[in-house]
Amino acid sequence: MAVCRSRRFFNFAYTFTLVAVFAFLLTPLISVGFVSIDGENVAVVVSAETEVVVVYRHSVELYLVIERYVVENCGLRLTQLKWAGFGAGMPSSYTDVSNWSTLWRPSEGAIAKIDLALGKELVISVKHVADRAVLLSGTSIDVGSNVTLRTCFKVSVVGLLIEYIKLALLKPH
Secondary structure (H helix, E strand, O other), X not given: OHHHHHHHHHHHHHHHHHHHHHHHHHOOOEEXXXXXXXXEEEEEEOOOOEEEEEEEEOOOOOOEEEEEEEEEOOEEEXXXXXXXXXXXXXXXXXXXXOOOEEEEEOOOEEEEEEEEEOOOEEEEEOOOXXXXXXXXXXXXXXXXXXXXXXXXXXXXXXXXXXXHHHHHHHOOO
């Protein structure tokens, strides 16, 4: 009788532990950020910040524009904007950017230091701009039409592991 009771207790404890471990592994608990290029995740941001730089030639003024974003596990910010002059689709005059920490250099254009919170998701469409480039933590990434920055996305430990495996398999060697 005592052996049967201890075996039932062991089976219960084993089953309970197994269920608890699986529940922990499958419950979305971890906040992450994703950088997606044309619908495919190219980076997962868990703890460190990831810088995304979008470079393109302005469609009307034809000068180079550089936008710097920071993606965190739960936050998205525009940190810098650099452009060659004022005009259509950009700030129209220096007064438009007077609340930013802006440095104007006539030979280089304007460099605005910004710390603008952008919420949890941003889609940057670059399919209609010339000379586009996307740099992810300094590495150039090919982009066809869209860059999507998403943050505060809850995933489970298993989901995070799957994303890392997919990124490792999809990354060019």
